[in-house]
Amino acid sequence: MRTLIVLLLGTLIGAAALGGVWAVDRNGEDEQLEVRVSVERLQDGSVEIGLQQRGEDGEWGETKKPERRFLLPETEVGKLKYSSPVVFD
Secondary structure, three states, X not given: OHHHHHHHHHHHHHHHHHHOXXXXXXXXXXXXXXXXXXXXXXXXXXXXXXXXXXXXXXXXXXXXOOOOOEEOOOOOOOOOOOOOOOOOO
């Protein structure tokens, strides 16, 4: 059951992150930004999330971890939770 919750959480966070990515207009050409969500289950059963952005060189940058990034084991099933914003320079 917890595995299903973790998978659903990762899917929801990924969809939200990708839905929030905007195309950037440079010299009249659209450039698409790529991000990916990291999800890690910790020893205490909580889940920690982060976000990475792919750079122009094709490499993934460091994982940015928002201040509110933990899903506790006792979190109500089916209740949508949000992290704090993540800023990329």
